[in-house]
Amino acid sequence: MGTVRPDAQRRAGRPPQGVLSxxxxxxxxxxxxxxxxxxxxxxxxxxxxxxxxxxxxxxxxASKQEVLRWLQDHVMTMVDFSAFATEPWADAVRSWAWSYRGVFARHAPLVPVIAVLPVTDAADTLRMYEEVARGFLAAGWPEDRVVPAIVALESFIYGSALDVSAPSDIFDSGALAGEFPLFTSAVRSSTGSGGNAADAAFRAGLEGLITGLDKQLAD
Amino acid sequence: MGTVRPDAQRRAGRPPQGVLSxxxxxxxxxxxxxxxxxxxxxxxxxxxxxxxxxxxxxxxxASKQEVLRWLQDHVMTMVDFSAFATEPWADAVRSWAWSYRGVFARHAPLVPVIAVLPVTDAADTLRMYEEVARGFLAAGWPEDRVVPAIVALESFIYGSALDVSAPSDIFDSGALAGEFPLFTSAVRSSTGSGGNAADAAFRAGLEGLITGLDKQLAD
DNA sequence: CTCACTAAATGAACGACGTTCATTTATTTC
DNA sequence: GAAATAAATGAACGTCGTTCATTTAGTGAG
Missing domain, CATH: 1.10.10.60 (Homeodomain-like)
Incomplete structure (x- = not known):
């Protein structure tokens, strides 16, 4: 009897073929x-x-948290770590880190989720770590120092991703400017030189980290 | 007539002396x-x-957000930046950064709040920035590079504070361990060497940042 | 083939949370 | 002293995440 009603509401009960996954x-x-x-x-x-x-x-x-976990694992696939297969260590880290920060800057609310969530069963995330670890080992890093170095870089990346989503006037001291002249002036002179402030900070920190970590390796 | 009832509920209307602030x-x-x-x-x-x-x-x-903003500003007063007045740059940064991370590790949920919130009217926060900026300038940093360097350090500190509150088995690859042997082994060998994993990563990154930034300054 | 079991949908309901508003009372200002 | 403002109460709202009883469809054992 009933004709097919394409946009009709679904009846209760299990649908013929799965709707969700x-x-x-x-x-x-x-x-x-x-x-x-x-x-x-x-x-x-x-x-x-x-x-x-x-x-x-x-x-x-099981919960919204679980959806966020899936999301995190998926977003991780957008991070480009291909340079570890071809480039020298410093270049690979640089390219990976910029990509990583770019992806999570657009997903800043995931950052607190990630930092606390176990990586277990997050296959895509583990895929990245495996390749990054391979790159470190190939560059001569001793095995026991690989993970601390990766974690240090990631901490910087996550913090920087949060920084990207900050308003550009975050350091505007407003009415209190007079009380804090040195800082106020430093803020002015860094924004004055053009370019994105968050990018400048990320570049400075990343280059610092790369040369600093590299130097630690030499010792 | 009515005796004083110390624990009685307050009547509606403005109370004789302020209750909140x-x-x-x-x-x-x-x-x-x-x-x-x-x-x-x-x-x-x-x-x-x-x-x-x-x-x-x-x-x-005006909102819970505002309470969090007050909280952030207050928590900032717990950060010890006194070393900038007495120690050389590298030592001052080291001591400040460890204190900063320690404080916000106990207030990790504030991290995403801070990173996005303007500093305007946060007097205690500005007080810290002013002193840190003074330390950088005294160490010979050019004015336009002070803020990017501070932001880079802060990004690392915030990311690391989140890392502290992560479960210690965050890198347990579980059933997938077989698929990712290099990373799995690296995780084992870094945790095996005793000591707190988050501390080791923070130390590695901070020392890297300090020497790396210092080297940038020399150029 | 049938019958029990499980998977997966609906819809009603809940509790918690942040927030708003009318009202009441006290203080401050003119 | 009157008017304006500040600061409390208490009731109510809307949203959100989540649970549960119910219904229906697929699945597997005998």
Whole structure:
């Protein structure tokens, strides 16, 4: 009897073929974030986009935290670490770090999530670490110093990713400028020289880290 | 007629002497965090501790965000930057950075707040920046490179503070260990050598940054 | 083939949280 | 002394993450 109603609401009960999956949820979450930012990423909005009731999500993800974990692992695939296979260590680190920061600057709210979340079962994330570790070892790093060095670089990268999303006038001392003349003047003279402030800080720190770590290796 | 009832509930209307203030709200928030962590820091819990209705808080703070801003500024006073007045640049940076990281490791949830929040009207925060800037200038840093260097150090410090609050088994590759042998082995050999993993990474990165930045200055 | 079991959807409901608003009372200002 | 402002109460709201009973479809054992 009933004709097919394409946009009709789904009846209750298990649908003929699966509607949801980790992949589809992660994809929808990414689209949502691009359109509405992380504030727009709510379980309801996610469900709406997937044309599903919010509670249906909980048949696949145990919590919103888990969705964020999937997201983090997926976002990690956007980081370009290919240079470790071809370039010398310093160049590879430089290219990897810029890519890494760029990706997470657009996903700053994930940073606190990542930093605290175990990497277990995050295959894509582990893939990156494996290749980066290979690059360090190939450059002659002793095995026991590889992970601390990577963690140090990552800490800098995460902090810098947060810094990118800061407003450009973050250091505006406002009415208190008179009380803090040295700093106020230094802020002016660094922004005055053109170019993005966050980029300048990242470049300075990254180059410092690269030469500093390299020097540690020589000792 | 009515005897004084010390623990009686307050009547509506403005009380004879002020009950709330920025200082008292910030203090109560800190106590609350110490006892119940940042998850326990809700406007209701804050109000309860101050023996006040939740809505009363909004006569003083425009939002919870503003309370966090106060908190951030207050927490900043716990950072010890006194070494800039007495020690040589590298030693001062080292001592400041360790203190800074230590403080914010205990206040990791503030990190994303800080990184995005303008410093305007945060007098205590500006006080620190002023003194740090003075130290850099005294060490011969050109004015236009002071702020990028400070921001680079801060980015590293914030990222490292997040790292401290990560679980120690964050790099446990679990069932996937077989697929990523180099990284898995490197993780084992770095944790095996005793000592705190986060501390080792922070030390490596900080020393790298200090020598790297110092070298940039020489050029 | 059938029957139990499991997977996956709906929709109603909950509790917590941040926040707003009308109201009341005290203090400050003119 | 009157008017304006500051600061409290208490009720209410909307959103969000999450749970649960219910319904339906696929799956596997005998």
């Amino acid at each position: 980790r992949t589809r949820i992660t994809g929808a979450a990414l689209e949502l974030i691009d359109e509405a930012g992380y504030d727009g990423l709510t379980m309801s909005a996610l469900a709406r986009r997937l044309k599903v009731a919010p509670s249906a999500l909980y048949n696949h993800a | 920025r200082t008292r709200i910030t203090g109560a928030a800190l106590e609350l965090i110490d006892e119940a962590g940042y998850d326990g820091l809700t406007m209701s819990a804050l109000a309860r501790r101050l023996k006040v209705a939740p809505s009363a808080l909004y006569n003083h703070a």
